[in-house]
Amino acid sequence: MTKKVILAASVLALFSSPVMLTKATADPADATLTIDGKEMTVKTAAPEGHPFDTLYSGWLYREPETRALEEDSFENPGMFGVEQGAELWSVVEGTAGKSCESCHAEPEVDMKGVGASFPKWDADAKRPINIELQIDKCREENMGAEPYKFDAAEQKALTAFIKHQSLGMPVKLDLSQGELQTWWDRGKELYYTRTGQLNLSCSNCHEDHNGQMIRADHLSQGQVNGFPTYRLKQSKLISLHNRFRGCVRDTRAEIPKAFSDDLMALETYVTWRGTGLSVETPAVRQ
């Protein structure tokens, strides 16, 4: 019976407009997300000055099977990364003979809220700092260790572990720190600037066409509250700057370096666009 109705509906849609067909099938799901008994905010009113009325987590744009993986932290393969991060926490490295634990003895307490409030202003470097760079800063200044190579498994695991301590907390940036507002402005400009041979900006997909299909994929609002994210396609944790670079590559533009000024500005702005959504790290996406 249901099958017949769906068939009839799609035949109708075919005859009217193809846009209607795609729109109807790719809207965010009407569902709630609870992880380990914690209720997540996957849908919330946008902050002032935001182009959207309602913010939707990327979780709502995924298939039921993918959504189920994130609901159960046992089944979530991203938790392997979090566990690895927990182990790395107490590993001593560098000339000072210290580990993360030497300064932050109780990560469950000390790191709570950290994942919800970065990027912050780094007064020493005079630029925004994200969790990956903060880890490197600690390693260089306090531990006497080498910074991680971009996307080293350890870097992703520690970032995921730190962000996971804020699971369920709403994303909230303090843009009044230092010159963070200027970087937010720069990020916003980048967000709306078309680049590459395909001449696409972030907004063309994630603002103008979220909820529609891009070939076989649902376009989401491009929220970053679940990074590092476990992507089934790559079957590993994917960092935010890896995803940024992937998106830019897909527009056939020159790919900016990870943690470059442009991408730090973009991270600041895009994180703000998810204000109020829960930290979901490690999220599961396709």
Next chain:
Amino acid sequence: MASKPRVKLPKSASAGEIITIKTLISHEMESGQRKDKNGEVIPRQIINKFTVTFNDKTVFEADIEPAISSNPYFEFAVKVPESGTFKFTWVDDDGSVYETEEAIEVA
């Protein structure tokens, strides 16, 4: 294999109860079909066997083939007649054996 395998089952059950066991192990499951940047075939390396015993009696067994995706996940139901220990064994192509065990109390 990066981290230790994960296993989830109830700590206690009543005699004859059917319980659900979930297992997950971190593994690349390299199929042997892929090529690296230089065009060379990446040799196959998968977990080829998964066995579960309860008080040394096999209760679940699977031969795993290259089409199984990375980080293989198994969920199955099993009847528990008495208190005892489940032993979980994964066998890697390279001969490595990953093991873990979990006890259950039957009232």
